Amino acid sequence: MKPFLIKLALNNIILEDEFKQAVQEFKTIEIIGELDQKKADLTVFELESESDLDRIQSYIKHTEDTEVFLLSGNSDPQVLIKAIRMGVNEFLTLPLKPEGVKESVRRFLDRQKKRKRTSETSGQIISVVGSKGGVGTTTIAVNLAVSMAQAGKELSVALLDMNILFGEIPMLLNISPKYHWGDIIKNMDRLDDFFLSNILSEHSSGVHVLPSPRYLNNQPVPPPSAMDTLLDLMTARYDYIIVDLGQSLNETALKILQRSEQIEIVTIQSLPCLSNTNRLIKSFVDFGDINKGKINVVLNRYLKKGMVTLANAQEGVGKTISWIVPNDYTTTMSAINSGKPLYQVSPRSQIVECFNDYVEKNLLPHEKKEKKKWKWF
Ligand SMILES: Nc1ncnc2c1ncn2[C@@H]1O[C@H](COP(=O)(O)OP(=O)(O)O)[C@@H](O)[C@H]1O
Ligand SMILES: [Mg+2]
Structure with missing residues (x-):
């Protein structure tokens, strides 16, 4: 400090x-x-x-x-x-x-x-967790962050990638960050505002990204105490910190979940995923001491004609589904292949509207917040 x-x-x-x-x-x-x-x-x-x-x-x-x-x-x-x-x-x-x-x-x-x-307690942490690999956790985290930064409310938004091996955020946003959180963990005694401001990369949407190391090469998993220090600094600097937790469920992930204002569990219309979601919610509440009220279930890649109906999905999860994201293969694929967030690929698509709508109704403050000033030295 x-x-x-x-x-x-x-x-x-x-x-x-x-x-x-x-x-x-x-x-x-x-x-x-x-x-x-x-x-x-x-x-x-x-x-x-x-x-x-x-x-x-x-x-x-x-x-x-x-x-x-x-x-x-x-x-x-x-x-x-x-x-x-x-x-x-x-x-x-x-x-x-x-x-x-x-x-x-x-x-x-x-x-x-x-x-x-x-x-330091002013910024809010929103964690995005996958009920399985490949359900769209990173897509949801990235586009939520972008939609919040673009909401016209002058909010400062950071995106933190906690996937150790499969961190893909830089690829999805076509940025080449010089640093990742592994650099922070190795230099914990130097961690302050100045150091943090040099490590995060800014995307053209306004989102500041802290990627993951993407390779094992002696990368220590950040201990919960280090994560606490990092989150203290990030919440002091940003209005929102969106965390792509992937499927990591170690002690550090639990620390992040406990500090989160909202947790979005991403699932799809498949019975194994819905049942995983159900078990995840139970574990978070029973063993993680997490308030059920802050957990939202996101049904991604939704197809009206899917084999599992919405009613079946809610029953499987044991909780009301908070957000339904339509299946849109074309837009998400061209976003991935061009390294752009969805709104830059197809600003008027239903999927982009769906992100903006959820952000507006459920995540953003209703009073216009004063922008936090990012101090450049
Ligand atoms: N709403 C959606 N409609 C269609 N495809 C989607 C949607 N969300 C994600 N995908 C696709 O699913 C695949 C996995 O997405 P990704 O975000 O990488 O998942 P995860 O982080 O859970 O592994 C990608 O090819 C992505 O384009
Ligand atoms: Mg991912």
Whole structure:
């Protein structure tokens, strides 16, 4: 995790040393100098005379998202009130008492962590799981993501491929990503916003893709803890993270499912698939501690004249089918062969309308959301 940056804007070297000594034990902070260009999470000033207040006030006004501590030998209540009104977060009287400094920094860290948690829980994870191989899980995941990014609501959407050997998203979107999540797992200690922004590839639809390694070659399966860290960062950056889970049902997949707002289980009109779906739902609920309400069944490649009727399908699954996707061999095949999402191949087709309709009615917020800004450094 990135350390919280504390900038010491102190003219007095002895005071600077005393502060550094007092906070030595904190491992999640890094002290930087006044001239350092990095954006600090906390800036510490010394108030030598009351006139310094104007300079500090202007700093607070022009610097977003930074806390300010004031160190001062003057504990005049008038000055204190003025400082607090300006937005100073902590006021420490001189001479510095190490315990007092520690207490204030501890409170600062608590506030930062709380803030981070609230912002990190804002993105929603939608997992797409196959009840069998070849039922259209990747097709559904890719085109859901694209439809969400194209919905005109300025939503930021990421697509994460968890199929270890058969990750096909880059092929379906005709992109050649330089990195995959295997690179992240190998460099977990470097994982931060900056690293993540360099690793995801942007598709012309606006979707940011994090592909899978696609070969075994010593690729470790990401442990659940690593997945947690990755999802923390992704949910902080994106409004939606669509995960193509394929049929992976290991501990890491379970972690993703537990963190998902919605789970789409993809099935087709075949009895073995429907019965697998039924068992998958039961396992998720009974062993994975997953709320049944967030599981949706997607009946893909639907044919009205299929041998298994819709009523039979629902009976087999033991749950109402949430979404029916028509069988459209021509459009899906030409999408695969041209490396384009369905909407770029046939924008007016029934299958594209079906994606847009489901996204609009079931996945998108009804209030227009403010776009999250992707920070490029
Ligand atoms: N709605 C559909 N209609 C017709 N063919 C489809 C549909 N959805 C997927 N397919 C086809 O099924 C095959 C498998 O799809 P894919 O998304 O790769 O499945 P999975 O990820 O479950 O292995 C592909 O050839 C794809 O074009
Ligand atoms: Mg697939």
